[in-house]
Amino acid sequence: MKHLWFHLMPYTELPDDFREQNPSVWVDIHSRLFDPERAHYMYNDFMDEMEYAAEVGFDAVCCNEHHSNGYGLMPSPNLIASSLARRANPDTALCVMGNSLALYNPPTRVAEEFAMIDCISGGRLIAGFPVGSPMDTCYAYGQNPSLLRDRYLEAHDLVMRAWTEPDTFAFNGRFNQQRYVNIWPRPVQKPHPPVWIPGGGSVETWRWCAEMDYVYCYLSYFGYKAGLQTMQGFWEEMKRLGKEPNPYRAGFLQFVGVAETEAEAYELYREPAEYFYGRCLHIDPRFAAPPGYTTEATQRAGIQSQVASAALQNRKALQVSKSAREFDAILDNGYVIIGTPDQVAEKLRQVIHDLRFGQLMLLLQFGNMDKQLAKYNTRLYAEQVAPQLRDVWSEWENHWWPTPMAAADRAAPDPIAYSSLAAE
C-alpha cells in the first residue's frame, strides 16, 4: 500500500461570510480577498508541511494545478515539486498530479519541466496528466471546451514522443506543429516516469488508462461513499478489458483527520472541514459544465464530471442551513474520515478493499487547517495509521511507482550557511 500526502494549498483566510458575499471560489473570485503577504506565509507553511510529510515517511508528496482558484494556490505545481526535489526527504516520490496538457503551448514545455524535475530529483517523479477542470481550462484559461480533449490527447502523444524518441523529430499534429522536437533535458526514468491520470468517472478515460497502462486516479472531494460506484465501474471495465485486477492501477483521494481520541478528532477537524466544504467548494454552477467538456458518450452513460457534481453538491449545500450539523453531514457522507489511529486504520482498510486501490492519496491538511495541526495529523497518520496498512496488497507488485537512481548515486544538496555568505 502506498500512502501519498496531497496538498491542495487552499487560501486559508477566506472570510466567514465568503459564501454569502461571493458567487464563486473559482474563476471570478475577487482579488481583494488575496493578501500576497499572507500568502507568503501560507506557501511557506504548506511547503513546510509537505517537507514534514516526506520526513515522517510518506511514500510520496503530491501537488496539483489550479487557476484562479481560492482553494488551490498552485497554478504551477512544477515550481513546488522542484523545490521539494531539493529540500524534501530524498526517499520520497514526487507526484505532480499534474500538468493539464492542453494548457501548454507548446506542450513540449511539460515534457521539459517534468524531465527537469526527474533529473533534479534523481528519478522520483510521478507524472500526472489531467484534462483539467472546466474552471481551470475553459474559463480561467479560455480553452475551447469542444476542442479540449482532442488537444489533450494530441499533447499527450507529443510529450510521450518527446520523452522517448532519441532523435530530433517533426511533429505534425492537428493542433501543434513543431519542426524540431528535441527536449533537453531527458527524464532519468526510462522509458519515462510513471504516468497517472486523474479523472472523473468517464468510461473513455478508464479505457484509455487500461490501453496505455497508466494509473487511474479518482480524486473526489466527496469521499469513499460517493466514490464507490465510480471505482466499481472502473474495475468492471478493467475486467471486461481483461486487465489483471492489480490494485496499484488505481488511486483514490480521501480526507482524513487523526487524533488521540474520537472527541479530540471531532473538535480539531470540524472547523477546517467546514471551511473546506463551506467556502472552498463554493463554486458557481455556471462554470461547471461548458458545452462540449463532457463527451457525448459520458453524457449517455449519465456520469457527471467531478466538478459538475461539486457544483451540484454546492447547490444542495446551499439548501442546508448553516449550523453545527454541517460537520456531522460531512462525516456521515464519508467526505472526511476522522478518529483515533486505530479507528482510521480500520476504516481505511475497509475502504481500500471496497474500492480496491493501492495508491492512497491523503488530504491531511484541508481548509484553513494551520501548520501545527496539519503536522500533528500527518505525524499521527505516519506513525500509527500507515504502519497498520503497510501489508495491504503486499501480494501485488506496484508497476507504476518511480524507479529512481540508487540513493548512493544521487547528489546531495550542499548545506547553505547564510551567515558566512553575509560575512563575505
Place this chain on the structure above:
Amino acid sequence: MDSISVPPAIDHVDVNGAPCRVWRKGSGRPLAFLAGHGGLPKWPAFLDRLAETHEVVVPSIPGYPGGLGHTKLDSQLDWILAVRDLLNGCGLEAGDTLLAGSGPGASFALEVAALWPHKVGRLALIAPWGLFDEAEPMTDPWAQRLPELPGMLCADPENWNALKAAPEGANSIEWPIEQTRALEASARAFWPLGNSGLERRLGRVQAPALLIWGAEDRILPRSYAERMAAGLGGPARLEVIEGAGHLAELDKPADVARTIEAFFA
C-alpha cells in the same frame, strides 16, 4: 389549406461527410435561414410566417439539431467553408441569394457574403455574433446557470423553453444531448468571447443588410449593431423589435418575419 399545418419537407446535405438536415417550406423566391444559438430542434412559427411569401430553406449548421460534423471543424475557415458547402448543397450556389440568420447563423451569413459577394443578394441578420467590445462585453452565453439561460436568450423565457422541451415520443437520452451539442457547436466556433475576427472582413460585404435587434437583448449590446453597420461595405440599417430578446425570432415571430419580408420584397 392553411400552410401552418403543413410540416416542412426534410432533406439532407453532406458536409465533410456528415449529414445536415435541410427543411424546406413555401414557394416563391428562395430565402435561406441559418439558425441562432441553440439551433432549431423544432420548426418554429417564425419560419411559417416567412414561408407564406418565400420558399424557406433551412439548412442545419453542423452540430445544431439535425446537423452533425461540428467536431471536424477546427478553424474559422473550416466553419465558413462548411456553411458555404451547406448552402451550395441546398441548390443556392447560383447567387443573389436572400440570406437570413440569427446570432451565430447570422455571423456565418456575413462571412459567406464577405468571401463570396456574388452569392448573396440581401442579408437579414438578427443580432449577429462575431465581434467583441471590451467596453461592452458580449454576455458569456456558455457560463449561465441553467435556470437563468432561457431568460438570457429570450425576453420571455417560455419561448426558449417551448422550443427546447422534448416533444412526446422524443428519445429522452438523445434529445438533451442534441441540445447540448448545439450549444457546443456555437462554442466551438465562437469560444471564448464570441469574437471570430469578423470585423476585419465586414468591409468586404457588399450586399444590402438589415440588422434586427431585440430591444431586450441581454446577450449582445445594441452598440454591436451600430459597430457592425458602420463596418459593413454595403448599405445597412437597423430595426429594433420591441418586446424581443436576443433570439428575437422566438419572442416576436410575426414582427421579425414582417420586417424581413419587407426588406426582401
